[in-house]
Amino acid sequence: MSSAPPSFGKADALASVEKLHSRSLGANAWSWRYIVLRRLTQFGFLLLFFGSAHWGWQVAKNVPLLRGNLSASMFIGLIPLTDPFATLQIFLTGHVLRQESLIGAAIVLGFYLLIGGRVFCAWVCPVNVVTDASGWLRDKLGIRAVIHLPRALRYFVLAATLLISAVSGLAAFEWVSPIGMAHREIIFGLGMGFTALLAIFLFDLLILKNGWCGHLCPLGAFYSLVGKSALLRVRFDKNTCTRCGECASVCPEPQVLNLKKLDERGYVFSGECSNCGRCSPICPEGSLKFDFKPLIRSHNVQADAIAVQRRTK
Ligand code: SF4
Numbered sequence: 001m002s003s004a005p006p007s008f009g010k011a012d013a014l015a016s017v018e019k020l021h022s023r024s025l026g027a028n029a030w031s032w033r034y035i036v037l038r039r040l041t042q043f044g045f046l047l048l049f050f051g052s053a054h055w056g057w058q059v060a061k062n063v064p065l066l067r068g069n070l071s072a073s074m075f076i077g078l079i080p081l082t083d084p085f086a087t088l089q090i091f092l093t094g095h096v097l098r099q100e101s102l103i104g105a106a107i108v109l110g111f112y113l114l115i116g117g118r119v120f121c122a123w124v125c126p127v128n129v130v131t132d133a134s135g136w137l138r139d140k141l142g143i144r145a146v147i148h149l150p151r152a153l154r155y156f157v158l159a160a161t162l163l164i165s166a167v168s169g170l171a172a173f174e175w176v177s178p179i180g181m182a183h184r185e186i187i188f189g190l191g192m193g194f195t196a197l198l199a200i201f202l203f204d205l206l207i208l209k210n211g212w213c214g215h216l217c218p219l220g221a222f223y224s225l226v227g228k229s230a231l232l233r234v235r236f237d238k239n240t241c242t243r244c245g246e247c248a249s250v251c252p253e254p255q256v257l258n259l260k261k262l263d264e265r266g267y268v269f270s271g272e273c274s275n276c277g278r279c280s281p282i283c284p285e286g287s288l289k290f291d292f293k294p295l296i297r298s299h300n301v302q303a304d305a306i307a308v309q310r311r312t313k
């Protein structure tokens with residue numbers, strides 16, 4: 001049985017905030033590591049698509065390095081990668097799915113089941129660059145929410161998308177997806193992708209913080225469900241957390257950092273966490289770290305034992 005968390009007071013929380021603000025320049029720079037890595041992977045994927053389409057990047061004659069788009073692509077001419085949500089929509093339209101699409105969807109689904117569904121959102125999706133920028137500017141300008149929407153709304157949008165696909169015979173989200181539109185315009189200069197990105201930027205900036213990704217996007221909702229059983233999680237150490245709240249203030253999905261639930265579970269349980277890595281480096285007490293689920297329990301039992309020892313000394 002796990003021990004009760006130590007009772008930290010307001011002074012401890014303030015000391016944590018003070019500790020965060022008095023970090024050295026080097027420590028501050030190091031705290032940017034995940035965001036730098038995320039931008040590298042996001043732009044890296046776009047570069048692979050762009051280089052293959054325009055600069056002839058190929059692994060052999062007529063075999064592009066990465067052909068296609070974020071819904072369906074082929075890596076090195078051998079490995080199909082298909083968006084499982086797009087595959088599900090096409091399945092519901094009644095169209096016959098090609099074996100290659102099914103294999104590609106299984107590969108992508110398997111990968112995200114291991115590392116977290118919404119890793120796609122924070123580490124791959126180009127829209128995230130725009131919504132992060134909008135959220136940052138919104139905080140700087142101190143803009144308040146114009147409307148409040150429940151975060152569960154995205155699951156209704158997801159259900160509606162699947163229903164419309166089944167009834168209309170068209171993969172509904174694929175026709176209007178700002179992710180696909182952005183990708184088409186960035187890589188091929190086609191369509192209204194930049195207009196869609198601008199609309200999302202303004203919506204998130206002026207109307208609702210994290211409005212698109214955190215409330216409406218059906219692909220994010222789909223990946224939240226996939227992420228429920230993911231192995232890679234943010235581990236939580238209740239013995240060191242002083243309840244300063246700094247983690248929730250930078251998290252794009254702050255509801256996943258409910259401290260009561262974190263105490264009970266010992267890790268961020270919700271699939272809505274995108275494993276973006278913002279909370280971990282900001283935490284002044286080092287209470288949040290990435291870890292694999294099978295290792296978290298034993299780590300937390302050990303941390304509890306050390307904390308009990310310290311308290312009884
Ligand atoms: S886990 Fe969050 S609330 Fe707890 S000490 Fe770290 S930043 Fe503060």
Ligand code: SF4
Binds near residue numbers: 251254275
């Ligand atoms: S809990 Fe941490 S890793 Fe998960 S979404 Fe929030 S800031 Fe990102």
